[in-house]
Amino acid sequence: MSTPYTLTTRADRAQARRRRRRRQVAISGISTVVLLGGLTARILTASGWPVFRRTFLSAYWFGKSIGGIASAFWLDVRLFMVIELAVLLMALLIALIRTFEVPLLFPVRLLASVYVDVMRGVPTILLVYLIGFGIPTLNLKGLPTSLTLLGGIALAMCYSAYVSEVFRAGLMSVHPSQGAAALALGLTPGQALRHVIVPQATRRVLPPLLNDFIALQKDVALISILGPQEAFRVAQIFQDQAFNFTPLIAAGLCYLCVTIPLTRFVDRMQWRAIRDRGSALALGPR
């Protein structure tokens, strides 16, 4: 049943909306103060707070260590970039081998499956030890002996297995009709992959890809167990000298300085891609 006249005016509705909005702002403000303020108060008044502060947040040790750590962090950044590039190439290759059935590649495909299973199933730290200390003991000519390089290879092997699964999911999410359209245009299967299927697959898996990038960026610290003086290693040396954990916190800040802008950058890139295509696809740009 509909009434022939309206009881509420436009002004009434606008006022109600404003009231609702004011109430929401008030609730979120109060809950933030209560939760964060309560938590902070609880920590600051804890009996062990002065000890915690001395051990983890010492301004003296922070100032003393940050310079050395930051300059060692440059090695992390370079390592990360080189390893990441290797991971992307290896992972894409593995994903392509596993996704597309070429009879000739059957043994390679089998090998790729085993590789992915093993590399994902083994703790990364074990792989770093195995490659870093194992390869030099073999005493084979032509194999690298630089511990930094070997550590990088171990990480690249581990992460290429993870990232290949991400790529594979992306490749399988591209509808077969896209490949058919590319072939119908007279493209070779290789051209169809390069120009039509891989670009679409990559775009779709950008968020999980970035996730693995960030994980890799932190795991570069694992190379420290082999000896190379990257940021975490340098922080540990300071820690041993000072009996103080603040240098580790300083190293953590260095990692954050890279990962947070990286995340924001990719978020913005995706947002722009969605805007360009005029569709707010919840699953990311196509």
Next chain:
Amino acid sequence: MSVPEVPLSDATGAPAGAPVLQLRGVTKSYDGKDVLKGIDLSVGEHEAVVLIGASGSGKSTVLRCIDLLEEIDDGDIFLDGQPITVPGLDPVPIRRRLGLVFQAYNLFPHMRVLDNVILGAVRGQRMDPAQARTAGLALLDRFGLADRARDYPDKLSGGQQQRVAIARAMLTRPRALLLDEVTSALDPELIGEVLSLIRELKAEGMTMVLATHEMSFANDVADLVCFLEDGRIVEQGPPEQIFSAPREAATQRFLARLLRREDPDQPLVRG
């Protein structure tokens, strides 16, 4: 905007008298199910052959087999008199001589409209990119889409997307255009713009094979209508005969079913 005229059909290379496309006893099965049970078909120069029939009768499979997207089980397909289904023959150069347009457009969503249109010419035919862009823009302009060249496909209406897909298939000047139910995915008000474009191409002498559910359009554009049922061509003939005086009971049943579904007071073939 002044653009060079783009000729749409290419009348070279055919031995005199040979049909552009010929199918002889083509069979195809998927997982033990026979989809095509021996198709014989001949498409002459400048001819439009229309395939009609219920969903699942094999219309799309015929087109996909001609474009070598499916490997046939038996029979032969000839393009300009040359067999193209010989085992071991590289399908890529043959596909470049044909154009296929899909029901769901299948445009590449990550490429702008113009890049969609020129991809086959640039990567397949190795045409100079600048030249391909000029030709692509000219073709888009002819199709009334010049102002959408820099847009991504999903900003376009369905009818515009399908016209882009036709332009994409046409830029390489195929010997024959294969159109697979190109209006089936469109909203009713968008069908007209696509059909009138196809009529135009037909008027210019483009050789084409179409699968369609649009009977009045089939009546308009076809030189030959083939009615498919269960993987066979049950009846073929000029549209006047198929639509006004079908000989086979199966054809009569199919057309009568269509007639009942539409307004029973209307003639089957709308003007």
